[in-house]
Amino acid sequence: MQVKVRFFARYREMTGQGESAVEVEEGTTVAQLLKKLSLGFPELDNRHFLIAVNAEYATLEQPLRHGDEVAIIPPVSGGEGV
Amino acid sequence: MQVKVRFFARYREMTGQGESAVEVEEGTTVAQLLKKLSLGFPELDNRHFLIAVNAEYATLEQPLRHGDEVAIIPPVSGGEGV
Amino acid sequence: MFKVTEAPLDPQPIVQGVLKESHGAVVTFLGVVRGWSGGRRVLYMEYEAYKEMAEKKLVEIGQEIRQRWQVEDVALYHRVGRLEVGVTSLVVVVAAPHRGEAFAACHYAVDRLKEIVPIWKKEVFEDGGVWVEGEPMLEEK
Amino acid sequence: MFKVTEAPLDPQPIVQGVLKESHGAVVTFLGVVRGWSGGRRVLYMEYEAYKEMAEKKLVEIGQEIRQRWQVEDVALYHRVGRLEVGVTSLVVVVAAPHRGEAFAACHYAVDRLKEIVPIWKKEVFEDGGVWVEGEPMLEEK
Numbered sequence: 001m002q003v004k005v006r007f008f009a010r011y012r013e014m015t016g017q018g019e020s021a022v023e024v025e026e027g028t029t030v031a032q033l034l035k036k037l038s039l040g041f042p043e044l045d046n047r048h049f050l051i052a053v054n055a056e057y058a059t060l061e062q063p064l065r066h067g068d069e070v071a072i073i074p075p076v077s078g079g080e081g082v
Numbered sequence: 083m084q085v086k087v088r089f090f091a092r093y094r095e096m097t098g099q100g101e102s103a104v105e106v107e108e109g110t111t112v113a114q115l116l117k118k119l120s121l122g123f124p125e126l127d128n129r130h131f132l133i134a135v136n137a138e139y140a141t142l143e144q145p146l147r148h149g150d151e152v153a154i155i156p157p158v159s160g161g162e163g164v
Numbered sequence: 165m166f167k168v169t170e171a172p173l174d175p176q177p178i179v180q181g182v183l184k185e186s187h188g189a190v191v192t193f194l195g196v197v198r199g200w201s202g203g204r205r206v207l208y209m210e211y212e213a214y215k216e217m218a219e220k221k222l223v224e225i226g227q228e229i230r231q232r233w234q235v236e237d238v239a240l241y242h243r244v245g246r247l248e249v250g251v252t253s254l255v256v257v258v259a260a261p262h263r264g265e266a267f268a269a270c271h272y273a274v275d276r277l278k279e280i281v282p283i284w285k286k287e288v289f290e291d292g293g294v295w296v297e298g299e300p301m302l303e304e305k
Numbered sequence: 306m307f308k309v310t311e312a313p314l315d316p317q318p319i320v321q322g323v324l325k326e327s328h329g330a331v332v333t334f335l336g337v338v339r340g341w342s343g344g345r346r347v348l349y350m351e352y353e354a355y356k357e358m359a360e361k362k363l364v365e366i367g368q369e370i371r372q373r374w375q376v377e378d379v380a381l382y383h384r385v386g387r388l389e390v391g392v393t394s395l396v397v398v399v400a401a402p403h404r405g406e407a408f409a410a411c412h413y414a415v416d417r418l419k420e421i422v423p424i425w426k427k428e429v430f431e432d433g434g435v436w437v438e439g440e441p442m443l444e445e446k
Contacts, residue, residue: 079395157299160218160253161277186339188339200326
């Protein structure tokens with residue numbers, strides 16, 4: 001099955017892409033997807049980010065389904081100065 | 083000597099005037115002035131107000147000088163709803 | 165930056181007047197004439213000020229804020245006269261580097277205005293008007 | 306009332322959009338691009354959002370405020386893209402009958418936005434840009 005992975009801010013720049021279609025096995029969890037992604041992007045190993053699945057914060061244990069949109073969410077910094 | 087007395091809000095309406103020139107003896111205090119005023123305006127006896135002399139809050143003991151502006155300041159209620 | 169006026173209040177130029185390059189946060193308070201008071205329909209409000217003293221007290225509030233939060237960019241405008249429902253009677257703007265002091269200082273300014281600034285309002289209903297009186301100050305200054 | 310947009314933010318229509326006759330207090334927060342960060346001159350900021358999720362989280366903040374303060378009239382607008390110094394990136398407006406809940410809810414909304422809403426900013430200096438990262442959330446949701 002296929003999931004879409006979206007990268008933002010420093011991860012978008014780091015990976016050089018805003019999104020990527022990734023082929024994974026049925027029942028893959030978020031953690032397993034991240035492990036697979038980190039082969040191509042070692043910085044994804046540091047885990048200084050959260051994960052959203054279909055625009056909602058998710059746990060590492062969450063199993064994915066075909067067509068899911070998975071987003072790498074670095075610590076947010078909207079609004080005015082920190 | 084003469085002082086000017088200013089009335090605001092309910093006291094302006096009550097006395098029917100915004101201000102009044104009052105003749106008082108040299109060295110009259112705020113308290114003595116109020117006592118004199120209350121002969122004409124008994125409601126001034128209730129003391130539910132503060133006094134300002136020359137646009138600054140003053141005590142009852144403060145002695146007045148010729149030309150002073152004395153204001154009756156009911157509890158303020160500016161801004162939005164109470 | 166500290167004014168009692170009969171003219172309509174427009175927050176936008178007031179904000180521009182206090183904003184500096186070092187600021188990241190602007191907190192604005194608008195006091196607005198409510199259409200209801202104690203369940204009764206308000207027709208309009210009459211605001212009255214002891215103008216000279218009120219402006220002096222507004223400046224003092226600005227000084228208090230500078231001392232407490234080292235925040236210098238504060239504006240306090242109060243409109244007086246007959247104000248219809250929905251009309252802005254009060255604009256308080258505080259601009260500061262960060263939001264914490266901007267919120268605290270703006271809230272403080274409004275609280276303080278309702279304690280020491282000689283401005284009064286009369287709520288006018290269909291059957292007449294009532295002067296609103298705030299809490300009497302506990303001690304005289 | 307809950308928007309992530311590339312368009313300039315104008316607080317005035319946003320205020321008008323939440324104001325009702327029962328309101329006496331409107332608190333507005335403007336987040337503004339600062340010209341200085343850590344003593345360095347900022348040229349401009351780049352704001353980026355995960356738009357679909359960010360707008361969902363803005364709506365959630367509105368719901369949290371309704372539950373906590375029974376305040377319903379809240380607007381949260383965040384601008385994204387390249388924003389110059391002095392430009393407004395964030396507008397939060399809370400209108401309520403009284404000022405206490407309006408200040409509390411507006412401050413809460415800004416704090417919460419900086420915790421859960423997926424928007425990021427890059428400070429761009431003469432010698433390059435730096436993505437600002439807030440505090441990492443302590444626990445995952």
